Amino acid sequence: MKRFSIDPHAGEPPFEQLRRQVIDGVRSGELVAGERMPTVRGLATDLGLAANTVAKAYRALEADGVIVTGGRAGSVIAATGDVTHRQAQAAALAFATRIRELGIDDDEAAALVAAALRAR
Structure with missing residues (x-):
């Protein structure tokens, strides 16, 4: 089973679906502080999305303090x-x-x- 999935028929945009799934994963404890997130390109490929869509979700998650992006180190779940x-x-x-x-x-x-x- 994939950790993240996108419903193309949902009324919610794909970037928001991804953003919400990450937040829900953190709240449930499925995603823990320091856990590395998939690369933008890799996740985009897995989900059949444009890389810019995943990047938009990651930027929103970073602005919300849910993930921390460290250049070549990639994105990780932020400490809470x-x-x-x-x-x-x-x-x-x-x-x-x-x-x-x-x-x-x-x-x-x-x-x-x-x-x-x-x-x-």
Whole structure:
């Protein structure tokens, strides 16, 4: 199943459908802070849209503070919530990045976190 989809028969423009789906994904927790968004061109191809349409949605999301775009680094979901929550999100992202670098699978990573939380 694709994460994003466009209904060509909807009354809502495609860029707004995409914008709303990203916001809904953040609110539901499906999209988390630091998660990399697809490239504009890649998502446009996947959805059968013009790149400018996806770029328009990304610009609106950036203006709303939902995503952060960092040039060659691409676009990522912005940190949200209070300072403590943002720090926890950043720590989780750093952990996940390092776990991937080490080649550790999700189940083992979760077990390591659970053990560390019990040890505190």
